[in-house]
Amino acid sequence: MERTTTDYDVIIVGARVAGSSLAYECSKAGLSVLLLDKGSFPSDILSTHNFFNNSLAMLREMGVLDRLLGTGTPTYRRAHIQFDESIIDGEYPEATGEKDCLCIRRTHLDHILFQHACEQEGVTGIEGFRVTDVIMEGDAVAGVVGCFRDGRTERFTARLVVGADGRHSAIRSLVGSEQKMCVPTDYASYVAYVADYRQEGERCVEFYKIGENLAIIFPTSDDLFVVGVMFPLDNHQWRNRFTIDPETALRSFVDIHFATTRSSFPQRLQQSRVALPIRGLLGYDNDWHQGMGKGWALLGDALSFKDPAVGQGLHDAIYGSRVLTRILSATPHWESGWEEMAGSYEQEMESKMMARFQMACQFTKNVPTTEEQSAVNRLIGSSGEATAAFLGLYNYSKEPEDLEAVISRLMQGQI
Structure with a gap:
């Protein structure tokens, strides 16, 4: 819904998952919102774009889940994971009443969320507007300056x-947010969308870590699977091969480095067809920034970016929009409450997300698997309870200490 004004309660810069979710939440709280994006929708962006089942509950509560499922994107419940010789295979535990997970392409997801946000009372959405500066009143941010595509x-x-x-x-x-943590990745990542990929048995996410190389496969929208491969950033030979001929490099890389998987992943990939251009991400930081200051706040990847291997970015964006809106709603006079609001926002986000951030920091480093960790992986794979606890880390139905407790009981022969 559009407003003919240039003054709002909240201006949100970036209208994809984080921004559109926040616009929706702010509208429900009675706030006027300007939602800006330099791009236009529908459009694609390099992203893991996966929701575990705990996030589907939030999408349902927002009133967009049926529209997302209406795109025909398939859901899944199972994970097949191989760490070297260890297999962990099972269903993600039920979370917040939901059993299904959803990996939906951003061409569908962002467009639907943006439309949904703009349908809300008090929300104005503008596409094709690039912010070039912030407006300051004293030491507080008070707005933005920018330009449309026509200048x-x-x-x-x-x-x-x-x-x-x-x-x-x-x-x-522009606001000078302090970087509080930074763990650079050791990996280069390449992502392909393939058609005619066939899975063995029940539809699932596949994850393989063989030595220093990783592959992850999700069922996604438009009858496609998204296939991501990761290898050490300093492996310039493979980086050059992906630059020269990405598709040939992808197929050769999987054939060579995943031949020892205890599944037919390489053969099934060879029988599939690459449907879209392969894209790469050469190095990134797992980072965490100051989340709020006078007149400004950060949300989603702007606040904290995590290794895509843990698939938490979309959850954190939606969850953060709820936390931020709740804090704004609880503070009637923002101008005198920035410090208190910032403390509450940052404390709650860190309390919720830090364990998964640390998981991402472990995944992002190319550290050889120890014999001890290999033994633990085999132990997890041998027990249905331990497998559920491990997979439950991804959808917040379990915490690291829950998995540790199960492993301890297994080692003591109590399970």
Whole structure:
């Protein structure tokens, strides 16, 4: 719903998952919102784009799950994981009443969420607007300056400006948010969308870590599977091969490095067809930034980017939008409450997300698997309870200490 004004309660820069979710939540709280994006929808973006079942509950509560499922994107419940010689195979535990997981392409997801946000009372959405600066009143952010695609410039003011504009956030840079943690990845990543890929048995996510190389496969939208491979960033031979001929490199890489998987993954990939251009991500930081200051806040990847292997980015974006809106709603006078709000926001986000952030930091480093860890992996794979506890880490139905307790009982012969 559009408003003919340049003054709002909240300006959100970035209208994909984080921004559109926040616009929806702010609308329900009675706030006026300007939702800006430099791009337009539908459009694609490099992303894991997976929701575990705990996130489907949030999408259902937002009223968009049926529209997302209406795209024909298949759901799944099972994971098949191989760490070297160890197999962990099972269903993700039920979370918040949901059993299904969903890996939906961003061409569908972002468009539907943006449309849904703009349908809400008090939300104005503008596509094709690039923010170039923030407006300051004293030491507080009070709005944004930017330009439309035709060159027209405009100023918009608000009580709060939120950067939901991704891991290279312009807002984060403009407000000078402090980087609190940073763990660079050791990996190069390449992502392909393939058609005619056939899985063995029940539809599932496949994950393989063989030595220093990783592969992950999700069923996704448009009758496709998304296939991601990762290898050490300093392996310039493979990086060059992917640069010269990405499809041939992908097929050769999988044939060579995943031949020892205890599944037919390499053969099934060879029988599939690459449907879209292969894209690469050469190095990234697992990072965490200051989340709020006077007149500004960060959300989603702008706040914290995590290794895609743990698949937590979309959950954290939606969850964070709820936390931020709740804190804003509980504080009637924002102008005198920035420090208290910032403390509450950062504390709650860290309390919720830090364990998975640390998981991502472990995945992102190319550290050989120890004999002890291999033994633990075999132990997890041998027990249905331990497998459920391990998979439950991904959908928040279990915490690391729950898995540790199960492993301890297994080692003591109590299970």
